[in-house]
Amino acid sequence: MGQNLLEVADESPLEEPVAGPAESKRLSRNQLILRRFLRSKSAVAGLVLIVVFVVLALAGPYISHWSYDQVDRFAYLKPPSDRHPLGSTQSGRDMLALTLRGLRKSLLIGFLVAILSTGTAAIVGSFAAYFGGWFERVALWIIDLLLVVPSFLLIAVLTTGASKGPNSWLLLVVLLAAFGWMLSARVVRSLTLSVKEREYVQAARFMGLGAPKTIVRHILPNISSLLIIDATLNVSSAILAETGLSFFGFGVQPPDTSLGTLLGEGARQVNSFPWLFASPAVAVVALVLCVNAVGDGLRDALDPNSASGGTAR
Numbered sequence: 001m002g003q004n005l006l007e008v009a010d011e012s013p014l015e016e017p018v019a020g021p022a023e024s025k026r027l028s029r030n031q032l033i034l035r036r037f038l039r040s041k042s043a044v045a046g047l048v049l050i051v052v053f054v055v056l057a058l059a060g061p062y063i064s065h066w067s068y069d070q071v072d073r074f075a076y077l078k079p080p081s082d083r084h085p086l087g088s089t090q091s092g093r094d095m096l097a098l099t100l101r102g103l104r105k106s107l108l109i110g111f112l113v114a115i116l117s118t119g120t121a122a123i124v125g126s127f128a129a130y131f132g133g134w135f136e137r138v139a140l141w142i143i144d145l146l147l148v149v150p151s152f153l154l155i156a157v158l159t160t161g162a163s164k165g166p167n168s169w170l171l172l173v174v175l176l177a178a179f180g181w182m183l184s185a186r187v188v189r190s191l192t193l194s195v196k197e198r199e200y201v202q203a204a205r206f207m208g209l210g211a212p213k214t215i216v217r218h219i220l221p222n223i224s225s226l227l228i229i230d231a232t233l234n235v236s237s238a239i240l241a242e243t244g245l246s247f248f249g250f251g252v253q254p255p256d257t258s259l260g261t262l263l264g265e266g267a268r269q270v271n272s273f274p275w276l277f278a279s280p281a282v283a284v285v286a287l288v289l290c291v292n293a294v295g296d297g298l299r300d301a302l303d304p305n306s307a308s309g310g311t312a313r
Contacts, residue, residue: 036301043297046290053287057107060100068101077273087275098257099279105258106239109173113238116177118231125188126215130196143182151179156250169252176241184230191223225302232298236291243284259284
């Protein structure tokens with residue numbers, strides 16, 4: 001009887017193993033960063049609004065029926081109306097067209113300054129840490145010297161004495177970038193000092209790879225999270241700097257316009273004609289808040305130790 005039971009047991013089909021919990025899909029680092037970034041509602045909202053601002057700035061000539069330099073002789077200092085949704089200036093120019101033009105110029109200056117200043121910080125900081133010695137001492141001496149220079153006053157003097165023209169704002173971009181990279185370069189130097197001692201950098205050295213290629217291929221990609229955050233935050237810093245300089249007449253010069261020049265012109269008549277000041281002021285505040293929100297979201301997404309970014313599940 002026992003033998004028959006064993007034979008039946010041997011002939012019965014084997015039971016399939018019970019399926020365990022489904023294995024979670026393995027996510028790449030970029031997917032994890034994207035997921036953490038999307039969990040920040042303020043960062044996503046800021047990014048969406050920045051895209052909207054960029055689209056409005058680029059499509060400005062097609063949105064408004066008026067050009068920023070076109071004069072309406074029947075609308076001098078008129079409040080918002082169907083003809084001029086944001087009102088008109090003392091010279092009869094449309095405030096909507098002027099605000100979109102100023103937004104375009106301020107965004108362009110902000111992005112260019114951010115790219116130049118972050119690029120300079122990456123190059124100077126990484127090369128100083130990689131080579132060390134006298135090169136590092138000279139680089140640190142230049143950084144310390146520029147940090148104590150009153151950059152606002154110096155930029156104001158240089159832009160005032162420069163020639164005026166349609167491309168005079170390029171000098172402002174160069175000056176803002178020249179005085180905006182020093183603190184970031186110190187941080188890049190500190191990170192490079194730790195990265196350059198790792199195995200893959202040492203292996204690149206032993207293989208005879210030159211210093212510039214080693215820095216570009218192996219060091220800068222491993223500190224790219226810092227550079228991305230720094231470039232993002234530099235956009236808002238550059239916009240605020242340009243706005244302040246243009247407000248006092250040292251930045252973008254007429255007949256061109258920016259948000260800073262509009263604020264400077266509207267501040268003189270803000271009590272009597274508030275629409276001259278309101279639209280550029282709202283644009284500056286909203287733009288800076290959005291850029292800072294995106295920067296905070298990127299910091300939380302790129303930093304795995306940040307608790308505010310949530311888990312990566």
